[in-house]
Amino acid sequence: MAFWFPNAGIDLNNPVQEEEQTEEPANRGGQDRGNAHVSGNTAGASADSGMVDTGDTISTDDSGGEDEVQSTPSLTPVEKPYPDMMFDSWEQAKMCYNRYAKHVGFSIKSSTSRNSTVDLLKDKCLFVCNKSGRNKDINHQEVPPVRQRNRTITKKTDCKARLRVKRRGQKWHVTMFIEEHNHPCLKKFSLKRFLRSHKGIPKEEREFVKLLHQVNLSAGRVMSIMAELYGKLSNVPYERKDVSNYMATIDTAAQTQNDMSKLLSHFAKIKKEDPDFFVKIDVDHDDRVRRIFWADGPARAAYKTYNDCLSFDATYMTNCYKMPFAPFIGINRYCQSIQLGCGFIRNEQEADYVWLFESFLEAMDGVQPVNIITDQDGAMRSAILCVFPDSCHRNCRWHIMQNAQPVLGNEMSKNEPLRLELNDTIDHSMTPDEFEERWAEMVVKYNVSDNKHLQDLYDIRASFVPAYFKDRFFPFLQTTARSEGFNAVLKRYASPHNSLFHFFEQYMKLQESIDVAVDSNEFKDEDKILRMWGEWPLEEHAFNVYTMPIYLRFRAEIRKVTSYNVNLLDGQQFNVVPVTGYVYGYGKRSYRVEANLSEGIYKCECEKIKRDGILCCHVLRVMAQLGAVQEIPDHYILPRWTMPPDDIVPEKVELPQVPVDKKLTNKERKLLRYGTLCNNWTEYAKIAAESEKATALADKYMRELGKELSAMKISAASKRNEKRKQTKKQGEPSGAENVGDEGQGSNTQYQHVRDPIMTTTKGRPEEKRKKSGLHLKASKPVKCKACGSAQHNTAECPSKISNVPEPKEINFFRDMI
Numbered sequence: 001m002a003f004w005f006p007n008a009g010i011d012l013n014n015p016v017q018e019e020e021q022t023e024e025p026a027n028r029g030g031q032d033r034g035n036a037h038v039s040g041n042t043a044g045a046s047a048d049s050g051m052v053d054t055g056d057t058i059s060t061d062d063s064g065g066e067d068e069v070q071s072t073p074s075l076t077p078v079e080k081p082y083p084d085m086m087f088d089s090w091e092q093a094k095m096c097y098n099r100y101a102k103h104v105g106f107s108i109k110s111s112t113s114r115n116s117t118v119d120l121l122k123d124k125c126l127f128v129c130n131k132s133g134r135n136k137d138i139n140h141q142e143v144p145p146v147r148q149r150n151r152t153i154t155k156k157t158d159c160k161a162r163l164r165v166k167r168r169g170q171k172w173h174v175t176m177f178i179e180e181h182n183h184p185c186l187k188k189f190s191l192k193r194f195l196r197s198h199k200g201i202p203k204e205e206r207e208f209v210k211l212l213h214q215v216n217l218s219a220g221r222v223m224s225i226m227a228e229l230y231g232k233l234s235n236v237p238y239e240r241k242d243v244s245n246y247m248a249t250i251d252t253a254a255q256t257q258n259d260m261s262k263l264l265s266h267f268a269k270i271k272k273e274d275p276d277f278f279v280k281i282d283v284d285h286d287d288r289v290r291r292i293f294w295a296d297g298p299a300r301a302a303y304k305t306y307n308d309c310l311s312f313d314a315t316y317m318t319n320c321y322k323m324p325f326a327p328f329i330g331i332n333r334y335c336q337s338i339q340l341g342c343g344f345i346r347n348e349q350e351a352d353y354v355w356l357f358e359s360f361l362e363a364m365d366g367v368q369p370v371n372i373i374t375d376q377d378g379a380m381r382s383a384i385l386c387v388f389p390d391s392c393h394r395n396c397r398w399h400i401m402q403n404a405q406p407v408l409g410n411e412m413s414k415n416e417p418l419r420l421e422l423n424d425t426i427d428h429s430m431t432p433d434e435f436e437e438r439w440a441e442m443v444v445k446y447n448v449s450d451n452k453h454l455q456d457l458y459d460i461r462a463s464f465v466p467a468y469f470k471d472r473f474f475p476f477l478q479t480t481a482r483s484e485g486f487n488a489v490l491k492r493y494a495s496p497h498n499s500l501f502h503f504f505e506q507y508m509k510l511q512e513s514i515d516v517a518v519d520s521n522e523f524k525d526e527d528k529i530l531r532m533w534g535e536w537p538l539e540e541h542a543f544n545v546y547t548m549p550i551y552l553r554f555r556a557e558i559r560k561v562t563s564y565n566v567n568l569l570d571g572q573q574f575n576v577v578p579v580t581g582y583v584y585g586y587g588k589r590s591y592r593v594e595a596n597l598s599e600g601i602y603k604c605e606c607e608k609i610k611r612d613g614i615l616c617c618h619v620l621r622v623m624a625q626l627g628a629v630q631e632i633p634d635h636y637i638l639p640r641w642t643m644p645p646d647d648i649v650p651e652k653v654e655l656p657q658v659p660v661d662k663k664l665t666n667k668e669r670k671l672l673r674y675g676t677l678c679n680n681w682t683e684y685a686k687i688a689a690e691s692e693k694a695t696a697l698a699d700k701y702m703r704e705l706g707k708e709l710s711a712m713k714i715s716a717a718s719k720r721n722e723k724r725k726q727t728k729k730q731g732e733p734s735g736a737e738n739v740g741d742e743g744q745g746s747n748t749q750y751q752h753v754r755d756p757i758m759t760t761t762k763g764r765p766e767e768k769r770k771k772s773g774l775h776l777k778a779s780k781p782v783k784c785k786a787c788g789s790a791q792h793n794t795a796e797c798p799s800k801i802s803n804v805p806e807p808k809e810i811n812f813f814r815d816m817i
Contacts, residue, residue, distance in 0.1 A: 078103040085174040090125045093165040105185030107195035123167040129159040157183045190234040219244040259499040278363040289756045293359035295341035306330040310369040313483035321756040329482045334521040335549045353383030375399045395463040398479040407453040418446045428587040429467040430605045470607040541631040550641040560617035576618040591618045600633040613638035
């Protein structure tokens with residue numbers, strides 16, 4: 001008999017040499033028959049424990065309609081089957097034949113089987129080469145009425161290679177083995193993994209792939225990880241498409257298992273751990289969820305401090321129901337985006353936003369946001385006016401300019417000075433009066449008074465032009481970039497195929513990462529220092545009072561001081577003029593600053609202190625001119641940008657302290673033991689991997705250890721079953737009836753709540769929204785390459801259209817189609 005060791009120093013990519021075929025005698029002696037039974041060491045399975053010692057996996061879940069086996073490489077030698085060879089089960093026979101098939105270079109499948117008429121159990125199985133049989137002639141098949149996916153078909157050659165096993169008593173005997181193939185077998189090892197019976201995700205690795213899928217890793221990223229584990233990508237016994245299909249089955253199962261009842265029971269569990277957790281759900285007449293809103297305790301506490309500015313925007317493609325996700329984003333003292341609540345709505349109508357805003361208001365004890373910025377949505381604006389009448393509502397400047405791009409782009413491309421002046425008028429007008437004056441001058445200068453699109457932009461000026469919001473607190477933003485950025489990060493955690501329950505799990509992970517980022521900034525403030533940019537005592541004062549991210553922004557203003565000169569106009573009036581002609585963020589214009597040195601009051605027409613909460617470079621330039629550079633006046637230090645005093649309880653809810661006498665749960669002890677064993681066995685694995693002899697020794701003891709652990713597991717299971725039977729006889733509750741799915745508590749009270757229906761939303765446009773909309777850009781006009789006209793493109797050019805009728809042959813074929 002021939003043996004093959006896959007990892008015994010052989011180059012796996014070199015063709016396998018044909019082994020010398022030896023004829024097995026038809027009638028073996030008693031000694032040969034006594035050795036014909038395949039033990040656990042050769043067949044790869046143990047009769048005592050039922051464990052596969054070789055690491056090979058028998059699975060038919062992904063076989064795609066044919067009962068085929070899957071296997072992975074192992075250190076167990078490959079043995080060629082022969083007549084009268086014995087196995088403990090037909091599964092062992094299949095595994096042995098499949099291992100041999102991979103060594104030779106072909107794939108196998110189950111052909112026929114027969115059940116006994118005595119005990120009705122399977123007593124005969126036939127395994128054949130996957131090229132057995134013949135293909136149907138595709139050219140003689142009926143053409144489908146609709147276009148179908150191109151599917152490849154295995155080329156069959158009516159191969160007669162096969163293995164038949166039959167049950168005799170407790171053993172399975174090989175009654176027929178045909179070795180010869182009428183087709184060439186694969187010799188290259190890297191190609192054998194594509195054979196169907198050797199391709200598939202082993203059972204052990206499916207749990208690992210499922211774990212990676214839970215953190216929203218793509219199939220490509222999963223394959224990269226598995227390539228590292230297998231050594232290289234060509235050793236992985238499956239492809240990216242197999243991983244993608246398996247992930248799809250996980251998502252499908254999650255969508256069909258009472259998604260909403262699981263989510264609501266999980267909410268109930270969180271409510272017990274966080275008493276301030278707020279959730280509100282709205283259902284329709286059919287008990288289907290159409291709106292959800294929730295806010296956790298730390299978010300409700302943080303809103304009391306950070307309700308001065310809110311960013312709100314709906315995003316898509318986050319769940320399998322296509323419900324828009326609408327987070328409320330605030331800004332904390334480290335200038336980080338934080339979640340203050342979020343929800344799902346079925347439609348983006350005014351009634352949906354009214355319900356969502358009212359739920360937010362209820363969660364925040366009726367406190368309206370001082371300022372709120374959203375995109376240009378009519379339903380959203382109407383809902384804000386209804387629910388937040390005292391809030392200052394501002395539209396996202398990026399969205400408005402992006403919407404103006406298609407209608408004004410060609411016009412601006414023909415008039416570059418007009419485009420530059422339009423952007424400068426919008427960006428650097430200091431007051432509404434100045435903006436309207438400059439706009440009127442621009443319209444007359446370029447003779448665009450009859451341009452309807454410019455007039456439409458002018459009509460909504462009060463909703464997005466910065467000059468109308470100079471005295472409102474919108475720190476370091478003019479757009480919904482906070483929401484857009486948060487949504488972009490969120491989609492790294494969630495995918496369009498997620499159920500709402502899975503989405504909430506990913507949402508909590510994102511919330512945890514936000515908390516970690518906050519802790520990181522807090523640690524830097526307490527433990528780290530930075531080198532000062534200059535020698536001003538005022539800069540050191542800013543470093544001591546501000547959080548580090550705000551100090552860095554303040555330091556940027558100090559650096560811009562060197563870009564300006566200052567001229568005295570009168571007693572307290574100063575004119576700050578740029579040196580180089582242009583300063584980033586402030587343009588080319590000069591700024592007027594009013595200074596009262598005795599009272600420490602400074603007022604700049606850019607109003608940065610009101611808009612961002614820190615002094616601007618123009619005020620700092622005047623302070624330097626007056627010699628007032630010792631410290632920042634107290635009335636210009638915004639408390640929200642500073643570290644809270646030690647006597648103030650932080651807004652984050654701390655977990656209760658664990659009692660000293662508390663013991664670990666069974667699950668916690670299991671995880672602790674698992675981590676310890678993994679760490680210890682890794683050291684042994686490093687030593688065992690040094691040589692084949694050491695590996696064989698480790699494999700021997702691991703096999704024996706597996707048998708003992710399996711026997712121990714069976715014994716423990718039998719004891720639990722006996723204890724459960726005794727408990728039922730005594731009538732005591734087992735305590736398992738009240739545990740819901742995945743141990744999250746009872747969900748029977750939420751069974752009547754049904755999953756949402758698929759939602760039809762406004763959706764995001766087909767094109768990718770990655771173009772800058774902050775400034776209007778000229779779009780290149782499309783011209784016909786044939787005649788040069790701008791009225792049509794090359795495909796629609798009249799010069800290419802022929803009036804000659806088509807040949808009859810073409811019409812004949814079109815009639816056939």
